[in-house]
Amino acid sequence: MPTVTFLPSFRKVEIAKGSTILEAAQKAGFHINVVCGGQGKCGKCKVIVKSGRTEFEHEQYESILSAAEVEDGVCLACQAKVIDDLRVVIPDATLVQEQQILVDSGEIPTTLNPAVWKYFLTLVPPSLDDQSPDLTRLLWEIEKSGGPKERSIYAPLEVIRRIPRVLRESGWKITATVALVPGGYRLIHIEKGDTASHIYGAAVDLGTTTIVVYIRNLADGHIMGIGSSYNHQISCGEDILSRVTFARSGGLQKLQSLAVDSINAALTEASNSAGIDREDIYEVVVAGNTIMTHILMGIDPAYMIEEPYVPVVRRYLTTAAQRIGLGVGENSGLFIFPAVSDFIGGDIIADILASGMAESEEISLLIDIGTNFEVVLGNRDWMFTCAGAAGPALEGGEVLFGMRANPGAIERITIDPVTLVPSFSTIHNQKPKGICG
Numbered sequence: 001m002p003t004v005t006f007l008p009s010f011r012k013v014e015i016a017k018g019s020t021i022l023e024a025a026q027k028a029g030f031h032i033n034v035v036c037g038g039q040g041k042c043g044k045c046k047v048i049v050k051s052g053r054t055e056f057e058h059e060q061y062e063s064i065l066s067a068a069e070v071e072d073g074v075c076l077a078c079q080a081k082v083i084d085d086l087r088v089v090i091p092d093a094t095l096v097q098e099q100q101i102l103v104d105s106g107e108i109p110t111t112l113n114p115a116v117w118k119y120f121l122t123l124v125p126p127s128l129d130d131q132s133p134d135l136t137r138l139l140w141e142i143e144k145s146g147g148p149k150e151r152s153i154y155a156p157l158e159v160i161r162r163i164p165r166v167l168r169e170s171g172w173k174i175t176a177t178v179a180l181v182p183g184g185y186r187l188i189h190i191e192k193g194d195t196a197s198h199i200y201g202a203a204v205d206l207g208t209t210t211i212v213v214y215i216r217n218l219a220d221g222h223i224m225g226i227g228s229s230y231n232h233q234i235s236c237g238e239d240i241l242s243r244v245t246f247a248r249s250g251g252l253q254k255l256q257s258l259a260v261d262s263i264n265a266a267l268t269e270a271s272n273s274a275g276i277d278r279e280d281i282y283e284v285v286v287a288g289n290t291i292m293t294h295i296l297m298g299i300d301p302a303y304m305i306e307e308p309y310v311p312v313v314r315r316y317l318t319t320a321a322q323r324i325g326l327g328v329g330e331n332s333g334l335f336i337f338p339a340v341s342d343f344i345g346g347d348i349i350a351d352i353l354a355s356g357m358a359e360s361e362e363i364s365l366l367i368d369i370g371t372n373f374e375v376v377l378g379n380r381d382w383m384f385t386c387a388g389a390a391g392p393a394l395e396g397g398e399v400l401f402g403m404r405a406n407p408g409a410i411e412r413i414t415i416d417p418v419t420l421v422p423s424f425s426t427i428h429n430q431k432p433k434g435i436c437g
Contacts, residue, residue, distance in 0.1 A: 004086045006030065007050065015082055021047055021054070022077040024088075031096040031235045037242020038078035045077040046094055052086035093433075096234050096404075114218040115180040115333065116188070116282045118196040119145045123172040134163045138190070142176055148185040153178060155187040156331065166190050177282060179333055182318065188282065188331035198280045200224060202270070202328070204263055205347070206288030206296060207231060208240055208371035209404065213266040215274050215281065225274030227266040232258040233295075239371060239389060240291045241305060247295065248302045259296045260325040267327060281328040284321045287337040289345035289372060290314070297324065297336065304342040314339045343387040348374045352383075401434035408433035 001014040004024040015024040022045060025032050033044035043064035056075045058065060065074055077094070121141045126132065132140075139150040147153075166174055170192035177189040177199070197219050205212040213227045233255050237243040247255055263286075271278045286293065290311050294301040297319075299312050321334040337346025348368060357364040359380055366376040373390035376383055403409050407428040415422045426432050 002052075002082050002085050004028070004082060004088060007087060007089045017083060018055075018081050020078055021049075021075070021080045021082060021086070021088060024082060024086075025077060025090065026235055030090060031232060032077055032090065032094055033096055033238075034078055034235060034242075035238035036078075037237030037239070037245050039242070039245075040076055040079045042238075043076065044094065046074050046091065047077045047080075048089040048091070049073040049075060049080070050087040050089060052082075053084040054080040054086065055083055056080040096230065110221075112218070112221040114199075114201060114283060115335070116199065116201070116218065117147065117178050118199045118219075119147055119176050119178065120194040120196045121145060121174055121176060123167065123174070125172050134167055135160060138163065138167070138174075138176060139187070142178060142187075147178055153185045153187055154181075159187050159190060159331070162190060166192060179282065179331070181333070186331070188333075189329065195280075198276070200274075200276060200281045201283035201285065202267060202281050204266070204284060204286040204288075205350075206259070206263070206286050206292050207347075208243075208289065208292060209234065209238075210370075211262050211266050213263065213270045215267075215270045215276065218283065224276060225270040225272070227269030227271070227273065229262045229265040229269070232262045240289065241389075243295065244291060244301050244305050247300070252295065252298065252300060255295045256298045256324070259292070264325075264327045278327055279329045282332045283335065284326060284328055284332060285335045285337070287345075287347045287350035289347055290339040290342050291345075293317075293336050293339070293346060309342045311339065311342045314341070340385065343372075344374060344385045348376060348385065352376060357383075403434035403436055405436045406433075409436035410434070411436060 001016055003012055003014050004021065005012045006025065006028055011028045013024055013028045015027060022032060022034065022038060035042040035044045040061065050073065054075060056079060058070050061076060119142050123137055123141050126137065135155055139153050142148070142153065143150045173193060175191050175193065175195045176187060179186050179188050199218045201216050201218045203214045203216065209231055211229045211231055214223055215225045216223050233243055236246045236251060236255060236258070243255060267278060286296065288296070291301045291304060294312060297317060304311050316338040317336040319334050321328045321332045322330065324334065326334065337349050339345040340349070351366055351368050352358050355364065355366055357366060357379060361379055363379050368374045369390050371390065372387060374385060374387045376385045378384055405411065405427060408430040409427050410424050410432050411427050413422060413424045
């Protein structure tokens with residue numbers, strides 16, 4: 001197989017002949033701008049081939065590549081196919097760079113109502129007069145401590161196997177974690193000593209471009225830490241339609257893996273800032289648009305962009321978080337907000353709940369502008385919604401100098417009302433490179 005060497009890092013990968021330079025770059029761990037989803041339309045994935053042979057029709061891209069660029073060996077990574085060993089330079093402008101992500105949205109007063117609880121228990125050891133099994137003894141003690149009834153709690157085999165050792169090594173003083181699950185309750189963890197205060201949940205805003213995680217203490221409700229990451233799926237397409245196209249060509253598993261990696265990166269940042277162990281995160285709640293949550297769960301989203309535009313599922317979903325690869329506690333629950341339609345997803349349901357408009361008599365207008373935009377008009381009796389693309393209109397899909405919220409993006413423009421003199425500011429006060437939403 002041909003070897004592609006990326007400069008100036010000299011990172012090398014072997015790739016099948018006929019694969020694109022973009023595929024080689026992704027295999028090497030580079031995140032390249034592909035606003036159009038690899039269709040050769042946006043021109044954001046320019047690379048320079050220093051040596052080696054590629055299959056690339058420069059004539060088809062005269063509107064994107066200048067004659068000087070062609071002379072210098074510039075081509076589009078998403079369209080240039082690898083024929084021989086290559087040496088390729090990836091310009092900084094082609095790489096996805098650090099973005100400015102809004103994470104501080106303020107705290108909304110709310111009633112704490114978690115689906116998981118911890119109980120610190122002191123059990124009476126067995127004796128010849130009391131030969132109750134360890135599990136029964138444990139579940140009875142949970143019930144006596146105000147928890148669910150003993151017969152309503154299911155204990156999985158992996159937890160049962162740990163019970164005899166943990167009980168005896170702890171001197172019969174342990175903390176049991178119980179979660180509400182469909183059909184009843186589940187004993188998800190036991191550990192030595194009193195760790196009842198170490199119980200956390202993670203709220204995940206799964207955006208098309210960015211991901212934000214809040215970690216909250218489920219014992220007292222305090223926000224412990226905040227983390228963020230850009231959505232690594234960007235390397236497979238800028239907007240949701242381009243990602244569905246990528247998924248349909250066999251890329252669903254890769255998209256799911258990239259989403260999980262992105263959430264894990266934000267979880268790590270949030271837990272590190274809070275000084276907590278990710279193993280103590282027992283609930284993960286995700287809000288995102290319908291296509292993003294389908295991809296996260298490994299569900300084919302292809303038919304949501306074909307008439308009659310039907311998702312596979314709109315209802316609330318739950319599974320074990322580790323089942324899809326999230327790095328949290330064993331048996332921790334993953335909960336996905338339900339959707340209304342293919343383009344009105346759980347992120348908007350979360351917006352409606354957080355804004356309080358579902359309980360209000362007053363008519364309100366809710367606007368959520370991100371990579372996509374959604375508008376909700378109504379009150380507790382009725383609501384109308386609509387949705388469309390927002391980010392791609394400004395971030396380079398159709399605008400020559402459009403870009404994401406990276407350093408150098410013009411983020412604010414003001415006009416003096418008296419002199420009419422305009423002024424602007426850029427992210428990180430760097431030389432302007434383009435405009436962002």
